[in-house]
Amino acid sequence: MNRTRSLADKIDFSTWWHEDPGAIGFTHAMKMELLHSEQSQFQKIEIYDHKDFGRILVLDDLIQASEADEFIYHEMAVHVPVLGRKRKNLRALIVGGGDGGLLRELLVHNNIEKVVMAEIDRRVIELSNEYLAINGDYNDPRVELICDDAARYVIEALDRKEQFDLIFMDITEPVGPSASLFTEEFLDNLVAILKDDGVCIDSDSIFIGKDRIRFLQEASSEEDHSLLEIMRSGRFFPHLDVYRSIVPMYPGAEFGFFLYSKDGFNYSDPYTEHDGKHYNAAVHKAAFALPNWWKNELGFGKGK
Structure with a gap:
């Protein structure tokens, strides 16, 4: 049969x-x-x-996000850039992040001075708090929650001459409320509020096909592009590095993290130990070991 x-x-x-x-x-x-x-x-x-x-x-x-594996994405997104460079009094901006996972992981670190989270949809925050056990602590005195369009917040931060050490792009695909975050105007402003020794972190699901690789952002976009594709022009950030993980709940499971910076710092070697549910120092280092198909198709490898 x-x-x-x-x-x-x-x-x-x-x-x-x-x-x-x-x-x-x-x-x-x-x-x-x-x-x-x-x-x-x-x-x-x-x-x-x-x-x-x-x-x-x-x-x-x-x-x-799922309760089963959300910790993989959130730990790898946060601990690699935070522990990959020894610094004090870090100021972080989360663009999106309504489920609270990035916030939870950032607040683990004592060298985080302030976290601003700009999430456009308050209901995502409220429902995540009600139904998911992710436990981002919005009552921590280091946290400033902005329920507004992140593009508008970034303009206001620029007017105040405010800058950040870490900027996390924890956003949905380039449709609906995230569409304004895939524009050259927004990215120009993002560059301006990132410190010279800061880093911007983006991520996406990767699909391998017989002829080429594709990204979920690209496949979901009406204009068939991803944030990585826009960033790789070099107009916004001169340096790009990449590391990877496996997140089973995301399409394809293969998941890439992209580090955009002005100074090209190498984040592949953690300066101290930290044990999460998924993250440890060995996983941190191994995440920067890229398969050849990544290097060939994406055209980049370890940072310099």
């Missing part, structure tokens, strides 16, 4: 949730219970529950 037909006979896949496949023709499908659904001012927000993966945050039909 055909094994596929046998499986289809046993399971009614039409009742399963699946992620928006977009232009890549690839999707996750999971049998989950819907706990909450609403259309906020900016996007559709859903919270699901899976028997193994726990609660899952979905925005506009794309998975943003």
